[in-house]
Amino acid sequence: MGRTLLEAVAADAGCALHAAIDRPGSPLLGQDAGAAWGAASGVNVTDQPAAVLHGAHVLIDFTRPEATFAYLDACMAAGVPLVVGTTGFDEAGKARIAAAAKRIPIVFTPNMSVGVNLLMKLAELAAQVLQDGYDIEIIEAHHRHKVDAPSGTALGLGQAVAGAIGRDLASCAVYGREGITGERDPKTIGFATVRGGDIVGDHTLLFAGIGERVELTHKASSRATFAQGALRAAKWLQGRAPGLYDMRDVLNLN
Ligand SMILES: NC(=O)C1=CN([C@@H]2O[C@H](COP(=O)(O)OP(=O)(O)OC[C@H]3O[C@@H](n4cnc5c(N)ncnc54)[C@H](OP(=O)(O)O)[C@@H]3O)[C@@H](O)[C@H]2O)C=CC1
Numbered sequence: 001m002g003r004t005l006l007e008a009v010a011a012d013a014g015c016a017l018h019a020a021i022d023r024p025g026s027p028l029l030g031q032d033a034g035a036a037w038g039a040a041s042g043v044n045v046t047d048q049p050a051a052v053l054h055g056a057h058v059l060i061d062f063t064r065p066e067a068t069f070a071y072l073d074a075c076m077a078a079g080v081p082l083v084v085g086t087t088g089f090d091e092a093g094k095a096r097i098a099a100a101a102k103r104i105p106i107v108f109t110p111n112m113s114v115g116v117n118l119l120m121k122l123a124e125l126a127a128q129v130l131q132d133g134y135d136i137e138i139i140e141a142h143h144r145h146k147v148d149a150p151s152g153t154a155l156g157l158g159q160a161v162a163g164a165i166g167r168d169l170a171s172c173a174v175y176g177r178e179g180i181t182g183e184r185d186p187k188t189i190g191f192a193t194v195r196g197g198d199i200v201g202d203h204t205l206l207f208a209g210i211g212e213r214v215e216l217t218h219k220a221s222s223r224a225t226f227a228q229g230a231l232r233a234a235k236w237l238q239g240r241a242p243g244l245y246d247m248r249d250v251l252n253l254n
């Protein structure tokens, strides 16, 4: 995503690259951020967020939770808004982001695409209509390099559905099945994960009833859609009060 973001910034006349940050020890440190695809950006990659954030309008983060926490601290110190696309946080990690959002404006969202955020909205409506007599399952597929499962988007979909029909996701989620599982409990929400090749990101929300089923599916075919969403969120954050926002706020879907 870092590279896709750099390409998106370079192509957007409304954006300018201020800094490019990678982890300590990265072989890219000190190199021009555009070197990876042969387009000089004039900005060298650094592992020192605190040193480069002053003067930035926003930091966009697609990394790992432990890196996000370091960027949260640096953004709070510099008073810089933050867009967090990283997934894989536990409840304590999410609480840490929410606490930081009392001091700086943060957009925190597992999926920056317009289509998935519309899907979240449609999911709530579908769940309200189909909550009785339909088994709810969420199936996601991603590339072989993805390290967290289920995807942040799948969990977000589960949260949206559970919230819409008054179920507690923490107690009704079933993450995969194996062996003699017994019959399906109708109140559960099931998750299934596929990992392989270069799948950019597929999500299906399935309502399976007797005699019919409804499937709501989103398929991302390019990571550019996530980068475009991140830039949209970054622009939307300018001048916002501190607070925890998500992509549905940015897209006016809430
Ligand atoms: N919200 C959304 O729309 C989307 C969210 N994502 C999420 O974004 C995250 C990144 O995805 P992706 O780009 O595919 O992952 P990659 O593994 O390709 O990239 C992660 C980057 O973070 C760096 N990194 C890892 N650990 C640290 C650390 N401790 N400190 C600083 N940097 C670190 C990696 O450096 P190095 O390679 O040198 O280890 C790498 O540059 C994932 O959580 C993914 O789920 C992805 C796409 C869309």
Ligand SMILES: O=C(O)C1=N[C@H](C(=O)O)C[C@H](O)C1
Binding pocket: 087, 110, 111, 142, 146, 150, 151, 152, 153, 154, 200, 201, 202
């Ligand atoms: O890791 C990815 O690639 C993606 N991660 C996000 C997630 O976990 O939901 C969003 C998107 O599907 C791509």
